[in-house]
Amino acid sequence: MHLFDPITLRSVTLRNRVVVSPMCEYSSTDGFANAWHFVHLGSRAVGGAGLVLTEAAAVSAEGRISPQDLGIYLDEHVPALRAVIDFIHQNGAVAGIQLAHAGFKASTAAPWNGGGPLEVDGGGWRPVYGPTGRPFKEGWIIPEALTPEQIAQKTNDFAAAAKRALDAGFRVIELHAAHGYLLHEFLSPASNQRSDEYGGSFENRTRFLREVISAVRSVWPDELPLFVRISASDWIEHGWQIEDSVRLAVILKRLGVDVVDASSGGISPDAKIAVAPGYQVPFASRIKKESDIATCAVGMITQAQQAQSIIERGDADLVMLARELLRQPYWPLLAAAELGRDVAWPPQYERAKPS
C-alpha cells in the first residue's frame, strides 16, 4: 500500500491517504466561517491533501472552546461553510468536519491571548458543563455536572449539527472524543466520577459517546463515512489506557464508525507524554490490528518517507498532519514528488511541478 494510493470509505474515495488534521483557527465571529477558513482550508485542498477536515466545530454555542471557534449550531452557519466545501471539492479533495463540544474546557481565551479560562465580562460564558463538578485543573472554571436530560440535549445537538453538515455538503464527519473535551471527559475514569448510568463501569462511561454515535448515524447517510478521534491513552496511571481504546474501537465499528483517529492526552495536566516523531503511531497500529477497524495516525508526522512507512507497514490507513501542513500547505504535492509518484498538480501551478 502506498501513501498516494486512493482509499474508498463507504462511497467516498480519497485521492490519497494524507489528511489535514483538525486545527482550531480562533478566527470566527459567532461561529461563522469566513475568508480565513476559505483560504486556510482551500489552500490545503490545492496543496494536494486527500481529506481536508475543519477545525473542531462546536455543536452548541456554550460548547465552544473559545468565543472565536467555528460553529455549526445554527442553520445560518451553513451557507458560508458550503462555499468552502465547494472549493475543496472542486480542487480534488474531500471536505470533512470535526464536531465537538468543549465540556469543562469551554469558555477559554485564544492561545495568543493566553489560552486560560475566560471570565464572563471578558467575553466568556457560564455555565460550562462536565460529567461532574470537577474542573480541568485548579483555578479553572468549575463546571456544572450534566443531568441525564442535559446529556440527551447534547446528544441531540450533535445529531442536529450532523444534519447541518450534510446540508452543507460535507462528506466526512469526525466526532471529537479526545483531548479532554466533553465526550472524552465521560470516557475517562480520571474525569468521570458519576454514579449514575453515565459513570463508573466501562459500559457506563462509554454510554454518552455510544448514544451520540447512534444519533449521528441516524441522520448521517449510510454511504458517508464517520470518524471518531479518541485520546488512545490519557498518559496517567488511573486514566484511560490503550487497552480501553482497543475495546472501545470494537464497539465503535459495530455502531457504524469507519475510522478511529488515534490521538492522545488532554484530560489531565499531570500527563507525562513522551512526545517524539510518530509517537502516537503505535496506538493507531494496535487499534487497527486488535480491533479490526481502519485507523488514522497523527502526531509529529512530518516526512514523506515517514508517512509512507506508516501506510506501507499497515500501521494505519491514513496519516494526518497538523503543524507541518501549516508550515507547508503543499506538503502532499511535494511528498508525492519525493516518493516518485506522479500526481496531478492544479493546472494553475503546473509550471512549478518538479520535473
Ligand SMILES: Cc1cc2nc3c(=O)[nH]c(=O)nc-3n(C[C@H](O)[C@H](O)[C@H](O)COP(=O)(O)O)c2cc1C
Ligand atoms: C493550531 C492547532 C489547532 C488544533 N486544533 C485542533 C482541533 O480543533 N481539534 C483536534 O482534534 N485537534 C486539534 N489540534 C491537534 C492536531 O489536530 C494534531 O492532533 C496535533 O497537532 C499533532 O499533530 P502534528 O504533530 O502534526 O501537529 C490542533 C493543533 C494545532 C497545532
